[in-house]
Amino acid sequence: MNALTINQAVKTYANGFTALKGVSFDVQQGEFFALLGANGAGKTTLISAIAGLNRLSSGSIQVMGYDVQMQSTQARMNLGLVPQELVFDPFFNVRQILQIQSGYFGIRKNNDWIDEMLHHLGLTDKANTNLRNLSGGMKRRVMVAQALVHRPPLIILDEPTAGVDVELRHSLWAFMQTLNQQGHTIILTTHYLEEAEQYCGRIAMLKQGKLVALDTTEHLLNAEQNVRIQLQLSDKLPENWQIYCIQLIESNTFIVELKDYNQIAELLGCLKNARIHIHKMHILENDLEHIFLSLNTEQLALI
Numbered sequence: 151m152n153a154l155t156i157n158q159a160v161k162t163y164a165n166g167f168t169a170l171k172g173v174s175f176d177v178q179q180g181e182f183f184a185l186l187g188a189n190g191a192g193k194t195t196l197i198s199a200i201a202g203l204n205r206l207s208s209g210s211i212q213v214m215g216y217d218v219q220m221q222s223t224q225a226r227m228n229l230g231l232v233p234q235e236l237v238f239d240p241f242f243n244v245r246q247i248l249q250i251q252s253g254y255f256g257i258r259k260n261n262d263w264i265d266e267m268l269h270h271l272g273l274t275d276k277a278n279t280n281l282r283n284l285s286g287g288m289k290r291r292v293m294v295a296q297a298l299v300h301r302p303p304l305i306i307l308d309e310p311t312a313g314v315d316v317e318l319r320h321s322l323w324a325f326m327q328t329l330n331q332q333g334h335t336i337i338l339t340t341h342y343l344e345e346a347e348q349y350c351g352r353i354a355m356l357k358q359g360k361l362v363a364l365d366t367t368e369h370l371l372n373a374e375q376n377v378r379i380q381l382q383l384s385d386k387l388p389e390n391w392q393i394y395c396i397q398l399i400e401s402n403t404f405i406v407e408l409k410d411y412n413q414i415a416e417l418l419g420c421l422k423n424a425r426i427h428i429h430k431m432h433i434l435e436n437d438l439e440h441i442f443l444s445l446n447t448e449q450l451a452l453i
């Protein structure tokens with residue numbers, strides 16, 4: 151059984167705008183998975199549909215085998231969602247909020263797990279503090295704990311590290327890794343591509359409501375054959391090489407994109423013949439940001 155199955159998800163809002171145009175993918179149990187996309191790509195729309203907060207126009211979604219529309223209670227019990235925006239109740243302290251949330255899921259004695267979560271999220275000394283007296287970053291930690299009170303097998307974090315300090319980012323990822331090792335499936339959206347690169351085994355990219363890439367992080371990073379080199383020269387690039395220049399950093403410093411590593415020898419030979427001196431040169435590693443940008447600028451489809 152998959153942790154998540156999305157089958158031809160289409161969502162047209164009341165104003166006629168179609169935010170999801172037939173998205174399908176599965177996430178296996180135990181995966182650490184990233185859903186990426188530029189602003190407006192449809193990530194939040196998809197996550198809301200997974201959580202049963204909005205209804206798809208067509209298609210279906212299952213969480214741990216339960217259909218989010220037909221078996222909404224079971225699907226909800228199996229899902230922990232950390233939403234993007236901060237929503238909090240100013241009348242309770244941290245422990246009370248978590249106890250109330252446990253009650254929604256029918257769990258009466260949850261203090262051991264609550265203490266463990268508070269510890270992992272660096273909130274132990276805030277347990278008795280009222281929510282309204284916590285900083286934004288602290289409130290976000292409470293929201294993470296709230297989403298996890300029922301130890302859901304599938305955990306979805308929508309932009310969990312947006313606007314949070316480095317310390318929380320580290321403790322949050324360490325906690326998510328621990329949960330993942332214990333068998334929880336983790337799906338996240340993030341604008342920090344290096345986080346997806348570092349933690350996620352597989353990545354889906356959405357663009358204007360469509361899936362444009364779905365692969366292991368390793369494959370995505372290796373799929374790109376082009377080689378980017380940053381050069382600082384004593385003069386301008388010879389004319390016949392200027393088509394390879396993709397970015398001008400300053401007058402004689404730029405990035406060229408070559409077809410493969412063998413082309414480097416050709417370039418070096420040409421520079422030598424033209425008596426152009428190389429001050430600095432380094433090969434740029436492929437990273438998700440580069441792939442993400444090329445997917446979002448060109449009509450490059452990997453699948």
Ligand SMILES: Nc1ncnc2c1ncn2[C@@H]1O[C@H](COP(=O)(O)OP(=O)(O)OP(=O)(O)O)[C@@H](O)[C@H]1O
Pocket residue numbers: 163164165167168169187188189190191192193194195196
């Ligand atoms: N209630 C709504 N009615 C009409 N259009 C909407 C509604 N909610 C979202 N949209 C549109 O659907 C598209 C996808 O929005 P969505 O919030 O899912 O994107 P996103 O990928 O989560 O973006 P972000 O990274 O900015 O959160 C956007 O063009 C948005 O304007």
